[in-house]
Amino acid sequence: MKVLITGAQGFVAKNLIVHLRERQDVEVLQFSREDSISTLKEMLLQADFVFHLAGVNRPQNPEEFKTGNTDLTRAVCDGIVASGRKIPVLYTSSGQAELDNVYGLSKLGAEQALNELAGERDIPVHIFRLPNVFGKWARPNYNSAVATFCNNIARRQPILINNPDAAITLVYIDDVIAHFIAVMDGKLSGDPFVAVEPAYEITVGALAAQLTAFRDSRETLITEAVGTGLVRALYSTYLSYVPPELFTYEVRKYGDPRGVFVEMLKTPDAGQFSYFTAHPGITRGGHYHHSKTEKFLVIKGKACFRFRHIVSSEFYELFTTGEKPEIVETVPGWTHDITNVGDDEMIVMLWANEIFDREHPDTYALPVGTEA
Incomplete structure (x- = not known):
């Protein structure tokens, strides 16, 4: 399938071209303002679908609105008629086609040329009056x-x-392109107008x-x-x-003789991410939380996690290594610590379900070896 894109150097076209190049069943023909009308007609003889994205919106001379929008669109229509084939056309118009200004009138004129093509030649026409x-x-x-x-x-x-x-x-470029491709693939159509969703205010x-x-x-x-x-x-x-x-x-790094601690990312309502290191034999932690929870992932080294229930004194111990991705969760009401039991530096990723609040840390020191 050969697809012709006019205005090929524009913002929308650049995104569309990249998406179409990801497909094995589409060959892209590109027409830009440096090309002649005769080149456009030659490309239309090959095309199976036309994305007519070319247009003028900030010319130095107001007359360019008509030549770059209405007249160029009529040239596209003439080329399709000359091809003798019913080549579908998708056109990027503007909401200003409903307004009485020079730009809007030039876009409206382009729409009218395409509607005439559709009515007289039974050629599929799809018009997108795009907002920003x-x-x-x-x-x-x-x-x-x-x-x-x-x-x-x-x-x-x-x-x-x-x-x-x-x-x-506003409409997002990826949503626009998804709608364009859906029209090309016959999965979406309009009569003749097609709206992009979602639109954001x-x-x-x-x-x-x-x-x-x-x-x-x-x-x-x-x-x-x-x-x-x-x-x-x-x-x-x-x-x-x-x-x-x-x-x-760069982000801040906090270090002491045990190793380093680095915060990477915080969220307003889903906690924060960080990592820390520990030298061989070093133990970190030795505290409990009432509500805060954490997830640990050892990505390098060997670790021993120890837990003790702060009321019943129930004790639990487990080992994990960077060789086996395994999440260890801390549970409210259990004091816990982690010890590097390997011979090399240990690196541990950490997620906490809330951003650390120095005024209300919900972190209470209690060595795991201490029974209730």
Whole structure:
């Protein structure tokens, strides 16, 4: 299957091209503004599907709206007619096609040309009136607040907010591409309009605050809830604007004669992650918790975990090594410790179900050897 993508150097097209190249059944033909209309017509003779993504939204001359949107779309339609085949077309329009401005009218004209093609030639046409699309590779300081904010906040450069309460509607690039490919594969269609879901609503001020929180998390170690929804998409987008020289950042290391302790990541409601080391013969712990729980994973060395119930004095002992991934959980009401019983340094990953609170640590010293 040969797929033609117009506007091949644009933000949306770049993402689409990468996704299509991951498939063995698709060959991508690329048309960009450097190519001629005759080249476009030649490509249309080969194409089995057209992603018409080319467009003009910030020209130096307003006349370019018509030539870059309406006229180019008519050229696509003419090329499809000349091919003598019913080549499906997916077009990226804009919500501004409903507005009375030069850009909106040029997009509306493109939609009308495609609808005429569909009506007169019975050719499948799918129109996406996209709101603000965000994601990796959008150009900052152009027409995307998300791209500009991500770029500047990551680099600690100023951002300009005229009205923090202004609401914007966003769709994420990966969701857009998923819808595009579903249309191409015949799994999704419109009559002729197709909407991308989910669409997210956020204010400009809230957007800036969220992106700033991503940056500041490197210092606080407290991560946002980046696993689902808009926050997940914004976090992935934000990271794509971090320059290579900022791919790494240091965290604090606490050391004493026993070894070191390093906190890696904290969450507002699901605890924190850290690791510690212990030299041969060193014992760590010797305390209990009322509510706090922990998970330990020895990733290097040999460990002996000891537990004693703080009321009944019941005792339990177990051994684990880095050779066998095995989680050891601490249980409220049992004092516990861990000893390096090997000949080399021991390294242990640790998750606690809550962020350590120095004012209320829920950690009470009691040697495991002490009976109730």
